[in-house]
Amino acid sequence: MTLAPWKNFLQITMKRILQQRRLSLYNGAHGYEEELIKKKLQQFSGGSINLSKEDNGIAILTLNNPKLMNAFTGTMMLELQERVTELENWKDGKGLIIHGAGNTFCSGSDLNVVKQISNSQDGMNMCMFMQNTLTRLMRLPLFSVALVQGKAFGGGAELTTACDFRLMTPGSEIRFVHKHMGLVPGWGGGARLVRIVGSGAALQLLGGAARVDPERALSLGLSEHTLPSSDETSALGEARAWLSQYTDGPATVIRAVKKVVTAGRELPLEAALRTEKDIFGTVWGGPANLQALVRRPKHK
Numbered sequence: 001m002t003l004a005p006w007k008n009f010l011q012i013t014m015k016r017i018l019q020q021r022r023l024s025l026y027n028g029a030h031g032y033e034e035e036l037i038k039k040k041l042q043q044f045s046g047g048s049i050n051l052s053k054e055d056n057g058i059a060i061l062t063l064n065n066p067k068l069m070n071a072f073t074g075t076m077m078l079e080l081q082e083r084v085t086e087l088e089n090w091k092d093g094k095g096l097i098i099h100g101a102g103n104t105f106c107s108g109s110d111l112n113v114v115k116q117i118s119n120s121q122d123g124m125n126m127c128m129f130m131q132n133t134l135t136r137l138m139r140l141p142l143f144s145v146a147l148v149q150g151k152a153f154g155g156g157a158e159l160t161t162a163c164d165f166r167l168m169t170p171g172s173e174i175r176f177v178h179k180h181m182g183l184v185p186g187w188g189g190g191a192r193l194v195r196i197v198g199s200g201a202a203l204q205l206l207g208g209a210a211r212v213d214p215e216r217a218l219s220l221g222l223s224e225h226t227l228p229s230s231d232e233t234s235a236l237g238e239a240r241a242w243l244s245q246y247t248d249g250p251a252t253v254i255r256a257v258k259k260v261v262t263a264g265r266e267l268p269l270e271a272a273l274r275t276e277k278d279i280f281g282t283v284w285g286g287p288a289n290l291q292a293l294v295r296r297p298k299h300k
């Protein structure tokens with residue numbers, strides 16, 4: 001009898017671990033050594049990744065290392081993974097806004113850390129660690145927005161591409177500076193950029209380490225909208241208001257929409273169609289569907 005709560009706890013924990021593995025890209029079979037890189041990243045501390053979940057189903061994720069323009073230290077990479085796990089377990093979530101403290105987005109990896117892990121083994125493990133985390137972020141069943149204020153450089157630019165939408169404030173800039181660092185994107189930002197802007201534009205942005213201001217981002221389809229305010233607090237309010245056009249309504253339906261789109265984007269057609277059928281089954285005859293049938297709204 002007394003073992004039951006433990007059994008339950010173990011079952012839930014196992015389920016979560018299996019879910020994380022399923023949503024991740026790399027495991028031991030790919031030569032990925034997660035525990036090793038976690039231990040390494042733990043040595044480079046500073047800054048934090050803060051998550052606040054609101055009753056309205058919107059969460060705010062803050063990259064908080066303003067002294068270094070919110071560059072990612074080792075512990076921030078680890079914290080990002082923890083926050084993504086928290087969001088995966090948040091069943092009421094409908095939307096997420098990612099922004100940086102101090103009115104700037106993120107200047108990529110902390111170059112002090114990059115120098116310390118510049119050997120091949122650490123580099124590959126860090127790359128797989130961040131791709132796993134950002135892939136899980138991209139697959140969250142909620143609508144995610146990168147609110148780009150100030151600069152989104154290097155890994156910061158890559159992080160914006162793991163969100164469903166990008167909103168920019170006047171004077172802000174997205175820049176894949178990797179070429180100037182003798183690198184290419186490694187956090188999955190190259191592959192995602194091609195899917196967002198197409199291969200020609202991606203070649204221009206990566207090959208020229210080009211500055212992308214809000215106007216150019218809009219014309220490339222890299223950004224959805226330029227917010228009117230560059231002030232930190234006002235811009236966050238405007239981003240919330242913009243996001244609410246997609247997050248107003250029941251969480252079950254909003255999460256189902258995102259799941260259908262994720263399947264359509266990532267799976268071959270037949271598998272995507274079958275997944276869509278399964279997701280359809282979760283909303284058909286559900287409370288929101290039945291209420292709408294009673295209301296019989298006219299969609300004018």
Ligand SMILES: CC[C@@H](C(=O)O)C(=O)SCCNC(=O)CCNC(=O)[C@H](O)C(C)(C)COP(=O)(O)OP(=O)(O)OC[C@H]1O[C@@H](n2cnc3c(N)ncnc32)[C@H](O)[C@@H]1OP(=O)(O)O
Pocket residue numbers: 067068069071107108109110111112114151153154155156158177178181183184185186187
């Ligand atoms: C795999 C690595 C790759 C990836 O993951 O994809 C990367 O991300 S590599 C990192 C790529 N990013 C950069 O190279 C950015 C370098 N920084 C800059 O170009 C500029 O600092 C800036 C971001 C354009 C801001 O310029 P400015 O507004 O003039 O401020 P400062 O330069 O004075 O910066 C303030 C302070 O912050 C430090 N800083 C900024 N970015 C980083 C960083 N990525 N790593 C470590 N430190 C960073 C900067 O050095 C200043 O510190 P102090 O010199 O001590 O004042």
